[in-house]
Amino acid sequence: MPSTILVIEDEPAIQELVAVNLTFAGHKALRAATVEQASTLIRAELPDLILLDWMLPGSSGVQFARKLRTDERTRDIPIIMLTARSNESDKVEGLEAGADDYITKPFSPKELIARIKAVLRRRAPQLTDDMVEMGGLRLDPATHRLTGRRRDGDAQTLEIGPTEFRLLHFFMTHPERVYSRAQLLDQVWGDHVFLEERTVDVHIRRLRHALSPTGHDYLVETVRGSGYRFSTAAVRTEGGSAASDVELAADLR
Ligand code: CA
Numbered sequence: 114m115p116s117t118i119l120v121i122e123d124e125p126a127i128q129e130l131v132a133v134n135l136t137f138a139g140h141k142a143l144r145a146a147t148v149e150q151a152s153t154l155i156r157a158e159l160p161d162l163i164l165l166d167w168m169l170p171g172s173s174g175v176q177f178a179r180k181l182r183t184d185e186r187t188r189d190i191p192i193i194m195l196t197a198r199s200n201e202s203d204k205v206e207g208l209e210a211g212a213d214d215y216i217t218k219p220f221s222p223k224e225l226i227a228r229i230k231a232v233l234r235r236r237a238p239q240l241t242d243d244m245v246e247m248g249g250l251r252l253d254p255a256t257h258r259l260t261g262r263r264r265d266g267d268a269q270t271l272e273i274g275p276t277e278f279r280l281l282h283f284f285m286t287h288p289e290r291v292y293s294r295a296q297l298l299d300q301v302w303g304d305h306v307f308l309e310e311r312t313v314d315v316h317i318r319r320l321r322h323a324l325s326p327t328g329h330d331y332l333v334e335t336v337r338g339s340g341y342r343f344s345t346a347a348v349r350t351e352g353g354s355a356a357s358d359v360e361l362a363a364d365l366r
Pocket residue numbers: 122123124166167168169
């Protein structure tokens with residue numbers, strides 16, 4: 114799945130090299146040469162990951178990493194520091210400032226892409242192509258296929274729309290946690306997209322419908338007053354999709 118990666122690097126040749134390699138690896142690359150440019154880009158669209166040069170004109174990369182970590186909106190963005198320094202104390206300072214990883218220049222494009230993948234796998238698994246299996250469902254982001262295990266043990270391919278697929282991918286990589294409609298909009302649709310929270314309800318309903326042929330719709334729980342949760346501890350109600358039909362009726366009122 115393509116990720117949006119912001120490259121903050123003031124040396125044009127390195128910025129170009131990194132951006133080209135990111136694009137080649139299937140990511141969307143945003144570029145900034147200064148902290149000010151980066152801040153403007155971040156205000157417009159929250160990136161999935163930031164590659165942050167240590168030495169920048171004006172404000173240092175480490176200072177900017179600290180700032181990103183104190184802002185609620187940017188606190189969870191994975192950060193990889195790029196630097197010419199290889200001093201151990203610098204590395205510690207970068208990691209203490211909130212960086213997730215650290216790459217010393219010069220680095221190979223292959224190493225850069227591998228580090229990005231490793232950080233995303235740890236911090237944002239819904240952005241990787243790793244297969245996820247849970248609660249009798251198997252979701253494959255690479256082929257965009259979803260299968261559910263029937264009660265007789267056979268796997269059945271489930272028809273699912275692209276938005277519901279992304280929503281389920283997020284849920285399956287973040288199980289047992291309650292997410293509000295606003296949080297799901299940020300995580301699945303992107304925080305630069307302005308949609309009514311009711312949109313989430315519509316896609317939850319479609320998701321449950323997509324999971325109902327193998328009786329897995331019960332995994333998507335409504336948590337009254339809070340939002341939704343994907344839980345393998347959810348109770349399967351008799352009659353399978355009865356619960357979502359009740360909610361469907363409630364939504365339509
Ligand atoms: Ca620099």
